[in-house]
Amino acid sequence: MAHTYNYERYEDMVTDPAWRKRLLSLNKALAKTMHGMDELPSLNGNLFYAHKDLEFIEGELLERFEVKRKNFFQLAKHISSLLEVGVNGGHSLFLALSANPSLKVVGIDVCEPLDPSWAPVHKYVPAAFRWLKKEFPGRCTFIKGNSLVELPKFALKNETTVVDAVHLDGAKDTHLRELLAILPLMNEDGYVVFDDANTKPVRKGIDQVKKLNIARPRDLSHMGIERTPGHRVFPILNAGG
Numbered sequence: 001m002a003h004t005y006n007y008e009r010y011e012d013m014v015t016d017p018a019w020r021k022r023l024l025s026l027n028k029a030l031a032k033t034m035h036g037m038d039e040l041p042s043l044n045g046n047l048f049y050a051h052k053d054l055e056f057i058e059g060e061l062l063e064r065f066e067v068k069r070k071n072f073f074q075l076a077k078h079i080s081s082l083l084e085v086g087v088n089g090g091h092s093l094f095l096a097l098s099a100n101p102s103l104k105v106v107g108i109d110v111c112e113p114l115d116p117s118w119a120p121v122h123k124y125v126p127a128a129f130r131w132l133k134k135e136f137p138g139r140c141t142f143i144k145g146n147s148l149v150e151l152p153k154f155a156l157k158n159e160t161t162v163v164d165a166v167h168l169d170g171a172k173d174t175h176l177r178e179l180l181a182i183l184p185l186m187n188e189d190g191y192v193v194f195d196d197a198n199t200k201p202v203r204k205g206i207d208q209v210k211k212l213n214i215a216r217p218r219d220l221s222h223m224g225i226e227r228t229p230g231h232r233v234f235p236i237l238n239a240g241g
């Protein structure tokens with residue numbers, strides 16, 4: 001069933017039993033795709049749960065990512081279009097779509113376990129695509145494939161599309177290349193979100209983006225966005241559009 005949420009505050013959303021029920025429905029849909037496998041159902045790390053958390057279905061949201069989630073909620077309230085690299089179980093998109101009933105999203109995921117340490121993304125990411133499309137009809141577009149191939153293709157095929165924010169949450173060493181690929185579509189008042197900004201390869205990507213003057217940190221407290229080390233939100237300075 002389609003859902004339109006309109007929460008004023010992040011706290012209103014996460015404490016709403018109806019929203020919790022939808023989250024449980026998403027988690028059950030993901031877990032169902034992993035039944036019968038040798039390992040118990042688990043997901044790659046995300047904004048809600050730790051990497052391979054076996055309790056994710058009914059588990060509590062990861063405490064240490066509370067600020068990341070709040071920031072993402074606040075950002076979603078200020079934009080109309082979001083492109084995400086790395087959809088995984090769909091949790092960050094579920095959060096963003098719940099925060100803003102007018103938001104439209106494009107999600108890209110490789111849907112293949114590129115590393116043996118990953119959870120079975122080939123099983124559950126397509127289920128996340130299906131669940132989000134059903135819950136938020138007309139608001140989601142999904143692309144299966146490698147961001148380094150799919151983003152330049154998307155930019156070429158959708159020259160008139162405007163992207164207000166891009167969430168870089170796929171591979172950690174591809175952020176500069178991903179941002180450059182999508183830059184021609186970026187709103188000149190747009191934002192880039194670097195997840196895992198405390199890791200070495202993402203820090204390197206952020207330095208490159210700053211040196212090239214593509215985006216820079218700025219105080220975004222007027223938008224309700226706090227500075228937090230694991231996740232940085234920068235306004236775009238140099239959009240291509």
Ligand SMILES: C[S@@+](CC[C@H](N)C(=O)[O-])C[C@H]1O[C@@H](n2cnc3c(N)ncnc32)[C@H](O)[C@@H]1O
Binds near residue numbers: 044045
């Ligand atoms: C950290 S998870 C994303 C978490 C998600 N954004 C959330 O918070 O709910 C990373 C995802 O990126 C995908 N991924 C990794 N490298 C990729 C690439 N080069 N292109 C597209 N997707 C990629 C993986 O399949 C995985 O689902």
